[in-house]
Amino acid sequence: MVFDVVKDRLAVWRDRREVARQRLEAADEFTWVWSDTVNPCSHEFGADLTCRETNTLAxxxxxFxxxxxxxxLQKEHERGPNCNNAxxxxxxxxxxx
Incomplete structure (x- = not known):
């Protein structure tokens, strides 16, 4: 009985670690794709970012x-029309x- 509880908790922990690993891998891939594709002008790709969004992405x-x-990205945003210094x-x- 105790062994089953420990086993179940271990499975949940492994699942969470796998999700965290997948998220980290996706974030890494995203940064590479954005850097190669959009850099340096995000406005040309329709990315009109707010101050918070720009800070988060930067x-x-x-x-990474x-x-x-x-x-x-930050310089472009600060010179662009969407920067209201919010x-x-x-x-x-x-x-x-």
């Missing part, structure tokens, strides 16, 4: 070491520190 790109894409933007870091 953070994601930086986490796509510094140039993050910086270009949220502060992080400082642009020109290289991985």
């Amino acid at each position: 953070t994601l790109f930086r986490l 070491h796509h510094w140039n894409t993050a910086n270009q 949220e502060p933007h992080p400082e642009i870091v020109e290289e991985d520190q």
Whole structure:
């Protein structure tokens, strides 16, 4: 009985780890696709991003070491029509520190 409970909890834990692994892999693939396809002009692809969306994407790109894409996206947004400074933007870091 106790063994079955432990076994079930282990299965749930493995399932969660697999989902987390798949999410991380998808995020990594997304950053590569965006960097190769959309960079540097997201407006040409219809991506009119808010300040929050831009900050979120820039953070994601930086986490996966796509510094140039993050910086270009942020610079493009700050010069574009959708930036109303609703949220502060992080400082642009020109290289991985």
